[in-house]
Amino acid sequence: MVRNAPTTLALGACVLLASACKTDDPPDEDTYTFAEDDPASYTRVDRIGMPAIGTAVIINKEDYNQADPAADAAGQFVDQITMSVEGLHAALDDDLSGLGLTPCVAADCVNQAAPLVVPDTIKLDLNSPTGFPNGRALTDPVIDVTLAVVLLDLTIDGQDATSLVGALNPTANDLPFETAFPYLAPAHTL
Structure with a gap:
């Protein structure tokens, strides 16, 4: 913004x-x-090319929001991201294991997630199929995929970036999207 x-x-x-x-x-x-x-x-x-990164794993949000994505690629925020990912694992690994999922070691998760979240931009390759992480459709499970990449060991057979889809968040809106701009369903009224 x-x-x-x-x-x-x-x-x-x-x-x-x-x-x-x-x-x-x-x-x-x-x-x-x-x-x-x-x-x-x-x-x-504000920058939010990748939802949840600036919100959930960046500690100094003002510096992050003022920085260019080139600062991400240069590693300026790696320490903050690593510390936050370690905190997420400390809080959630038991819950993930309880769901039958295998969490990754925090340092491995940071390395695993880096190509997806660094730099914090929306990536779009017009020569590749569309859909997150190549662009983002309103129906793409962006948060579930991002959390899976940050929290799960994706080297485990049967466990991939879609392992959390539907496990944490609803798989669809309660109202369908519109077919014309702005595409979002009307707001709920009280």
């Missing part, structure tokens, strides 16, 4: 969270207006 002025931030929030900003009236084609400012005029306030 980036910002340069409150109106742009509010507009960006409305576009990103269009279902929350949506009225009961069907949108017309001119509902959404996108800023065309020079990218240099914006200030990065």
